Amino acid sequence: MIRFENVSVTYDGAYEPAVQDIDFTVPEGELTLLVGPSGTGKSTVLGAVSGLVPHFTGGTLRGRVTVAGRDTRTHKPRELADVVGTVGQDPLSHFVTDTVEDELAYGMESLGLAPDVMRRRVEETLDLLGLNELRDRPIATLSGGQQQRVAIGSVLTPHPKVLVLDEPTSALDPAAAEEVLAVLQRLVHDLGTTVLMAEHRLERVVHYADRVVLLPSSGARPVLGTPPEVMAVSPVYPPVVDLGRLAGWSPLPLTIRDARRSAGELRERLADIAPVNGRLPHGDTSPRKDPNPRPEVPAPxxxxxxxxxxxxxxxxxxxxxxxxxxxxxxxxxxxxxxxxxxxxxxxxxxxxxxxxxxxxxxxxxxxxxxxxxxxxxxxxxxxxxxxxxxxxxxxxxxxxxxxxxxxxxxxxxxxxxxxxxxxxxxxxxxxxxxxxxxxxxxxxxxxxxxxxxxxxxxxxxxxxxxxxxxxxxxxxxxxxxxxxxxxxxxxxxxxxxxxxxxxxxxxxxxxxxxxxxxxxxxxxxxxxxxxxxxxxxxxxxxxxAPQVTKVLAPQRWLTVSQVREALSS
Incomplete structure (x- = not known):
């Protein structure tokens, strides 16, 4: 569905390419996750799929990007709108109308869909994303997370074949993030939608991915593989993977459930150790009674x-x-x-x-x-x-x-x-x-x-x-x-x-x-x-509760750094 062929992008005035030698395929009906440190070009890769790069951003794109057979160099974003739905990091930049319901309908109006089809899809999307109570609210009065759900909904209603999402859960509370990701998984599994997503909060999304593309910061070629394969070598990884690396678990767990199945021995080692923390509220020099304090990290x-x-x-x-x-x-x-x-x-x-x-x-x-x-x-x-x-x-x-x-x-x-x-x-x-x-x-x-x-x-x-x-x-x-x-x-x-x-x-x-x-x-x-x-x-x-707490419950650990300090003492 999406094909990158030796793609490099260099922005005007830049001395080095933002991305180079990008070569991979995203099959139809898969959720592929882009990961990597900040500045490795994840947003550029996503923009190349929707045609925003280079038609909107400027710069030079070498190589070839095709989506559903359409070359993004010769098709501008509006010519890809019926195939690709895009949500960037800033949802406010996407909004065209003033209210939630109008925004959900706008993309379908642009494509000329029949009114009865539009009405049905708006209702379905309101229910899917928990937006029904907000349908008449002005978008300007919504919280950042609510706006992000509206932005995602506005690209779901036209039923695109491809969804391109840049940090879709960054402003969402944990429950809302789970709801949105469950919707995306349903679209992938039941409707064959292809999803390409970049996200820094890997603890939320990595277990939903079919495949992961790692963009290294060294300029090396991308690493493509299953989530366990990539997480084993990635410089960015969620706490549950960090805990698995620390404990030497193989294969590395991606979910709380898998980690708990492997954590019995670790819980036994930690059973008689209390979390240690040197940080106290300022001015308090008395011993802290908090049964689960946190370890101190030296300040710069x-x-x-x-x-x-x-x-x-x-x-x-x-x-x-x-x-x-x-x-x-x-x-x-x-x-x-x-x-x-x-x-x-x-x-x-x-x-x-x-x-x-x-x-x-x-x-x-x-x-x-x-x-x-x-x-x-x-x-x-x-x-x-x-x-x-x-x-x-x-x-x-x-x-x-x-x-x-x-x-x-x-x-x-x-x-x-x-x-x-x-x-x-x-x-x-x-x-x-x-x-x-x-x-x-x-x-x-x-x-x-x-x-x-x-x-x-x-x-x-x-x-x-x-x-x-x-x-x-x-x-x-x-x-x-x-x-x-x-x-x-x-x-x-x-x-x-x-x-x-x-x-x-x-x-x-x-x-x-x-x-x-x-x-x-x-x-x-x-x-x-x-x-x-x-x-x-x-x-x-x-x-x-953070991931470590869920894995090691009923013990009251919060972070991998606590566990690492306890095991090394």
């Missing part, structure tokens, strides 16, 4: 040393970094939050979790003053965020939004850094020093739009950190990050917490919460339904 020395121009947050007093009391927020006709209570102390990392649309982003917006409480109060460092002057607020709280590009408006990295220094009242070069550490090798003249999703996140984080805010807020910070980039982010956030910064992150990444969070707060329908130590909350939750 340069990051810790750099605090020379600003005073570290004062953690000698018990004043909270943020205090939310009986908070209610109404947005349009939706009660986004109701009676929310939350206190965050200096040096504490709190993970906000919950279904898409539960109110996580709204709570972050209230903490940074972007929305005004309907009832209740919000205080950050003694200030009321929505009433504080911007120059004062930026010294107290910083938000890295779900779409980092919302913070980036200049034409170059250098201009972004200069603006960040001015806005924060920081010494000249402060932001650039942060960028050099987070994004080594990125030049001053680079346009932010030319960065990858993960690189844009790092740049936005540097812009926010220039003001050294005592409270740092992050909304889905691991979207677009591979496992290595996520590990660097974890180290940086741990270093900030050690310095006394309070961190609140809204995330669907249960593995990230297990690695870094002291507390997990679960929201549902705008209300707090759980708030406690990470282990206490996630171990008891089938949805929010």
């Amino acid at each position: 020395r340069r990051f810790l040393r750099r605090r020379t121009t600003r005073t570290a947050p004062d953690t000698s007093t018990p004043h909270p970094a943020a205090a939310v009391t009986a908070l209610a927020v109404h947005r349009d006709r939706v009660e986004a939050l109701r009676h929310v209570e939350l206190t965050v102390t200096p040096g504490e990392t709190v993970a906000l979790m919950g279904r898409n649309g539960a109110g996580k982003s709204t709570l972050l917006a209230a903490l940074v003053g972007l929305v005004e409480p309907t009832r209740g109060s919000v205080r950050v460092g003694g200030a009321v965020p929505h009433r504080a002057a911007p120059r004062d607020l930026v010294q107290r709280v910083g938000l890295v939004p779900q779409e980092p590009r919302d913070l980036l408006y200049a034409d170059t990295v250098a201009a972004e850094c200069a603006a960040a220094d001015r806005d924060a009242g920081a010494a000249e070069g402060s932001c650039r020093a942060l960028v050099s550490e987070l994004l080594p090798g990125v030049g001053d003249d680079t346009h932010p739009r030319d960065l990858s999703e993960g690189q844009r996140l790092a740049l936005a984080l540097a812009v926010v950190l220039t003001a050294r805010p005592p409270l740092l807020l992050l909304d889905e910070p691991t979207r677009g990050l591979d496992y290595a980039a996520k590990a660097r982010l974890v180290s940086i956030l741990r270093a900030l917490a050690a310095e006394g910064h309070a961190i609140v992150l809204a995330t669907h990444d249960v593995e990230l919460a297990a690695e870094i969070a002291h507390r997990v707060v679960v929201l549902a329908d705008g209300e707090v339904v759980a708030d406690g130590p990470t282990a206490d909350v996630v171990v008891a939750s089938p949805s929010f």
